[in-house]
Amino acid sequence: MTTPEAPHQDVPDSYALHPAVGDPLLSSMNFLNEVAGRHPDALSLAAGTPHEGFYDVEDIHRALRVYCDHLRTATGRTEEQVRRTLLQYGRTKGIIHELIARQLATDEGIHVDPEAILVTTGCQEALFLTLRALRRDDRDVLLAVNPAYIGVTGAARLLDLPVHPVAEGRDGVDLRDLADRVAKARADGLDPRALYVVPDYANPSGLRMPEAARRALLDLAVREDILILEDNPYGLFPLGGDADRVPTLKALDTHRRVVHLGSFSKTVFPGARIGYAVADQPAHEGPYLADALARAKSMVTVNTSPIAQAVVGGRLLEHGCSLVQATRREADVYRESLGRLLDGLAARFPASSGVRWNTPAGGFFVVVEVPFDVTDESLERSARDHRVLWTPLHHFYGSAVPLRCLRLSCSAVDPGDVDEALDRFAAFVAAARQANA
Amino acid sequence: MTTPEAPHQDVPDSYALHPAVGDPLLSSMNFLNEVAGRHPDALSLAAGTPHEGFYDVEDIHRALRVYCDHLRTATGRTEEQVRRTLLQYGRTKGIIHELIARQLATDEGIHVDPEAILVTTGCQEALFLTLRALRRDDRDVLLAVNPAYIGVTGAARLLDLPVHPVAEGRDGVDLRDLADRVAKARADGLDPRALYVVPDYANPSGLRMPEAARRALLDLAVREDILILEDNPYGLFPLGGDADRVPTLKALDTHRRVVHLGSFSKTVFPGARIGYAVADQPAHEGPYLADALARAKSMVTVNTSPIAQAVVGGRLLEHGCSLVQATRREADVYRESLGRLLDGLAARFPASSGVRWNTPAGGFFVVVEVPFDVTDESLERSARDHRVLWTPLHHFYGSAVPLRCLRLSCSAVDPGDVDEALDRFAAFVAAARQANA
Numbered sequence: 001m002t003t004p005e006a007p008h009q010d011v012p013d014s015y016a017l018h019p020a021v022g023d024p025l026l027s028s029m030n031f032l033n034e035v036a037g038r039h040p041d042a043l044s045l046a047a048g049t050p051h052e053g054f055y056d057v058e059d060i061h062r063a064l065r066v067y068c069d070h071l072r073t074a075t076g077r078t079e080e081q082v083r084r085t086l087l088q089y090g091r092t093k094g095i096i097h098e099l100i101a102r103q104l105a106t107d108e109g110i111h112v113d114p115e116a117i118l119v120t121t122g123c124q125e126a127l128f129l130t131l132r133a134l135r136r137d138d139r140d141v142l143l144a145v146n147p148a149y150i151g152v153t154g155a156a157r158l159l160d161l162p163v164h165p166v167a168e169g170r171d172g173v174d175l176r177d178l179a180d181r182v183a184k185a186r187a188d189g190l191d192p193r194a195l196y197v198v199p200d201y202a203n204p205s206g207l208r209m210p211e212a213a214r215r216a217l218l219d220l221a222v223r224e225d226i227l228i229l230e231d232n233p234y235g236l237f238p239l240g241g242d243a244d245r246v247p248t249l250k251a252l253d254t255h256r257r258v259v260h261l262g263s264f265s266k267t268v269f270p271g272a273r274i275g276y277a278v279a280d281q282p283a284h285e286g287p288y289l290a291d292a293l294a295r296a297k298s299m300v301t302v303n304t305s306p307i308a309q310a311v312v313g314g315r316l317l318e319h320g321c322s323l324v325q326a327t328r329r330e331a332d333v334y335r336e337s338l339g340r341l342l343d344g345l346a347a348r349f350p351a352s353s354g355v356r357w358n359t360p361a362g363g364f365f366v367v368v369e370v371p372f373d374v375t376d377e378s379l380e381r382s383a384r385d386h387r388v389l390w391t392p393l394h395h396f397y398g399s400a401v402p403l404r405c406l407r408l409s410c411s412a413v414d415p416g417d418v419d420e421a422l423d424r425f426a427a428f429v430a431a432a433r434q435a436n437a
Numbered sequence: 438m439t440t441p442e443a444p445h446q447d448v449p450d451s452y453a454l455h456p457a458v459g460d461p462l463l464s465s466m467n468f469l470n471e472v473a474g475r476h477p478d479a480l481s482l483a484a485g486t487p488h489e490g491f492y493d494v495e496d497i498h499r500a501l502r503v504y505c506d507h508l509r510t511a512t513g514r515t516e517e518q519v520r521r522t523l524l525q526y527g528r529t530k531g532i533i534h535e536l537i538a539r540q541l542a543t544d545e546g547i548h549v550d551p552e553a554i555l556v557t558t559g560c561q562e563a564l565f566l567t568l569r570a571l572r573r574d575d576r577d578v579l580l581a582v583n584p585a586y587i588g589v590t591g592a593a594r595l596l597d598l599p600v601h602p603v604a605e606g607r608d609g610v611d612l613r614d615l616a617d618r619v620a621k622a623r624a625d626g627l628d629p630r631a632l633y634v635v636p637d638y639a640n641p642s643g644l645r646m647p648e649a650a651r652r653a654l655l656d657l658a659v660r661e662d663i664l665i666l667e668d669n670p671y672g673l674f675p676l677g678g679d680a681d682r683v684p685t686l687k688a689l690d691t692h693r694r695v696v697h698l699g700s701f702s703k704t705v706f707p708g709a710r711i712g713y714a715v716a717d718q719p720a721h722e723g724p725y726l727a728d729a730l731a732r733a734k735s736m737v738t739v740n741t742s743p744i745a746q747a748v749v750g751g752r753l754l755e756h757g758c759s760l761v762q763a764t765r766r767e768a769d770v771y772r773e774s775l776g777r778l779l780d781g782l783a784a785r786f787p788a789s790s791g792v793r794w795n796t797p798a799g800g801f802f803v804v805v806e807v808p809f810d811v812t813d814e815s816l817e818r819s820a821r822d823h824r825v826l827w828t829p830l831h832h833f834y835g836s837a838v839p840l841r842c843l844r845l846s847c848s849a850v851d852p853g854d855v856d857e858a859l860d861r862f863a864a865f866v867a868a869a870r871q872a873n874a
Contacts, residue, residue: 011719014630014662017570017729022722026732030529055524057505060744061498068494087492087708092467121558121710121738128737132595133454154736158569193451225451271524273558273742282448285459292458298466299457299591300565301558301738305710305745307497 020157028150028395031376039383043421045341046389047412048203048364050266051333059269063314064307070317090306092294094119096313100262100276102321107236109251110260116280118290118297119304123233123263123275127196128155129293129300130229130259130277134193135161141185144196145173147396149203149231152196163398164192172199172209173217182224194227194259199249200235201363204396204407208361211246218249221257227281228253233263236327237334238362256281259289264312266411267323267330274304274312334364337410340418341366348426355429357408364411367393370429372436373402378428385431388424457594465587465832468813476820480858482778483826484849485640485801487703488770496706500751501744507754527743529731531556533750537699537713539758544673546688547697553717555727555734556741560670560700560712564633565592566730566737567666567696567714571630572598578622581633582610584833586640586668589633600835601629609636609646610654619661631664631696636686637672638800641833641844645798648683655686658694664718665690670700673764674771675799693718696726701749703848704760704767711741711749771801774847777855778803785863792866794845801848804830807866809873810839815865822868825861 020026036044064086071077071085085095097117104110120126131152134140142156146165156163166181167174178195185192197217199209209217221228230249238244250260260278268274279289286292297303319326342359345368349355354371372378374392383389393405413421457463469483501523508514508522522532534554541547557563568589571577579593583602593600603618604611615632622629634654636646646654658665667686675681687697697715705711716726723729734740756763779796782805786792791808809815811829820826830842850858 011721012662014664015718015720015726016573017720017722017726018573018733020736021570021729021732023732026736029735030732049526052521052525055520057501057520057523060501060523064494064497083492083494084489086494086497087706088489089486089702089707121742124739125737133458136453136455151736151739158733158736225449227451265526269524270526271743273738273740273745281452283452283454284448285454289452289454292454295458295460295463295467296455296595299463299588299595300562301710302561302588303710305558305742306708307748308710308742308745311744 025398042383042387042389044389044412045408046391048409049412063311066317067310067314086306092298092303096309099313099316106322107324116288116290118277118293120275122273126261126275126277129296139191141190153398171213172207196229198231206360206365222255228258230258231261233266234363267327268312268315272308272311336415341410344422364409366408372432374406375402382428386424386428462835479820479824479826481826481849482845483828485846486849500748503754504747504751527740529735529740533746536750536753543759544761553725553727555714555730557712558738559710563698563712563714566733576628578627590835608650609644633666635668643797643802659692665695668698670703671800704764705749705752709745709748773852778847781859801846803845809869811843812839819865823861823865
């Protein structure tokens with residue numbers, strides 16, 4: 001019988017673990033959450049979590065009922081089949097693939113065989129499975145636009161897959177640097193498998209790739225025989241409103257070079273943990289790459305909870321399979337918050353302040369340059385003395401070396417709190433500058 | 438824009454994948470499901486899926502409400518906090534860990550710090566994360582009682598972790614063979630990290646380890662400095678009723694040598710996809726091994742759907758955190774079916790028939806020896822000509838070499854259909870024996 005006491009200090013040899021689980025990078029998220037947890041009264045310009053102002057537990061119940069009705073009426077299932085669909089094991093590739101295909105056609109102009117869609121336990125699993133399938137041996141490497149979402153670097157480390165950074169440039173991917181990195185890797189006997197990129201409002205930089213750059217990137221992918229992993233959590237939140245959207249890489253992909261990674265965490269809710277991969281590439285283990293990924297998935301999570309899928313499926317059905325329709329209120333909130341954030345920065349930091357920032361075309365994130373090193377201790381001080389949270393940028397470089405940059409996020413803060421949060425942030429900057437002088 | 442047509446036959450080099458996703462083993466499950474799908478009128482002695490006779494979609498709604506009420510009353514959360522708990526991102530280690538700890542204390546006499554429990558997307562993820570954390574480099578190997586659950590061999594292959602087979606013997610693990618395998622691996626410069634075992638009604642063999650063998654195995658684990666991965670999906674279904682249960686390895690584990698892998702798929706329902714690991718080992722990345730596994734999890738699925746966790750949590754709360762209470766009806770059904778299966782085999786196959794089988798003390802599975810080779814084609818013929826499904830045993834050896842053995846399962850068939858299924862099975866055996874003569 002085990003006893004609920006603290007573990008011993010002595011760790012037997014048999015408990016030694018893969019280096020990735022002790023990697024500071026994998027602790028980054030923990031650290032950032034911990035700081036937030038210790039300062040519950042701080043306003044958060046740190047979290048990339050979605051706005052929860054419209055959340056309601058009854059939405060879960062309603063969405064489940066809508067999805068079950070759909071099974072009965074649109075697909076003619078009996079009560080027994082409905083029960084079995086929700087409560088038993090199910091199809092490895094998922095059960096809402098046809099609804100997702102309709103959503104992609106409606107909102108994105110992506111027309112894809114539903115059989116090429118793999119529904120996953122959050123977008124992170126789609127990314128993890130894709131990296132797992134692509135990494136065959138020590139020669140394989142991943143390219144990723146740098147700075148990058150912590151989840152891609154972390155997943156790659158967990159799979160012993162080196163990540164070669166590619167410069168972001170002004171257009172989201174510096175294509176010359178990309179070509180150079182591919183050539184360099186090959187000259188070193190390595191095999192660059194794919195480029196990971198967030199073309200719409202990258203995390204952390206907020207950059208959006210112009211359409212011409214997207215087309216040039218697709219040409220390069222064909223020419224260099226690499227895949228593109230397009231991660232698209234924020235695409236429905238342009239600052240300029242719906243008319244201001246740029247086609248996704250997948251919508252422009254005539255050569256099946258793009259694996260499109262989708263998330264419902266920002267458009268439905270994170271608690272469902274539902275994402276997907278559109279992987280219509282041919283595969284020996286196929287017919288589609290999605291089938292090969294499904295085979296890997298069967299050994300990681302077996303299948304994605306059909307209850308959670310039903311919640312997302314019901315929400316899609318309630319809005320005619322359009323997430324643009326489903327997220328009108330949220331999109332308005334993000335637009336308002338991002339606008340206030342950008343205006344508020346301009347009002348507080350004149351050119352002479354040495355504080356600079358970029359102007360994203362949408363999404364959640366703004367990168368701010370400050371005239372001092374930004375460390376984890378800076379964040380601690382900001383939280384404790386000024387009650388405002390943000391994210392030091394070095395975390396997105398998979399490095400512990402402090403930079404003079406940080407990320408602000410507008411998604412979790414109420415629009416009405418943005419100005420107060422920025423007042424606190426300005427106080428932090430003033431104090432840090434003084435300490436530095 | 439992609440078009441919904443079949444993929445090309447030409448697969449570019451850039452689409453080559455990790456060998457595990459093309460591994461026949463990972464296709465085993467697919468193949469078995471496919472045969473079942475092509476013969477919907479066949480009775481299934483193949484599926485290990487739980488009995489669904491008592492399933493009801495309304496159970497989901499009720500369990501969700503029970504869990505939300507618990508959050509409000511027992512933990513004093515506000516409506517906003519309840520909403521956030523279910524719908525936002527959440528704690529990587531899960532939100533129903535305290536309820537699981539209560540269930541383990543109530544049903545299993547396992548007393549463990551809830552902080553040492555990691556809630557996962559099905560038990561498969563708990564297994565996958567544990568193997569991921571333990572495998573550091575090419576020297577590491579896993580030991581597994583052979584024949585083994587396909588999910589452990591598949592997960593290990595996906596992680597490039599070799600599996601060294603250990604003989605099952607009469608007691609579930611042949612301890613002499615285990616010690617020999619450990620010594621042999623070390624002599625070869627390898628590092629045997631852990632033994633995977635299902636002590637209660639193994640899949641496929643149905644064997645149960647006697648208590649003395651469990652204690653001897655735990656001593657050996659300490660002596661040899663290896664971990665034990667105890668997978669326990671069937672432990673609540675003894676043939677002799679509740680008084681007939683044997684303590685789990687974890688309940689006997691005084692030296693924190695056992696990582697206990699739990700599943701709610703057989704006790705609540707598979708559609709929730711909720712499992713867990715009890716990992717109270719000390720870890721440098723800890724305090725507990727569970728914390729290190731959580732760090733890996735954050736890069737695989739981020740966190741387990743709190744909606745799905747709430748469904749399981751509600752079900753636990755409805756039954757005073759006792760799954761023995763919650764599964765009384767199901768346990769009766771399994772007991773009846775397994776009894777009918779064993780009696781029915783005895784009635785149909787006299788000693789002279791050359792057909793032999795073991796007598797499990799519980800669970801879902803019986804291994805049957807027949808006087809002819811059992812191939813995937815045998816299964817096809819059985820399904821087509823005799824309308825009964827079962828599982829060729831070679832799939833559990835990770836091998837394509839046919840054996841003279843197969844697995845029967847009693848979990849998915851209605852008790853009232855067991856005799857009809859066995860009549861069909863006897864007809865298949867007679868035909869196969871004749872074809873072989």
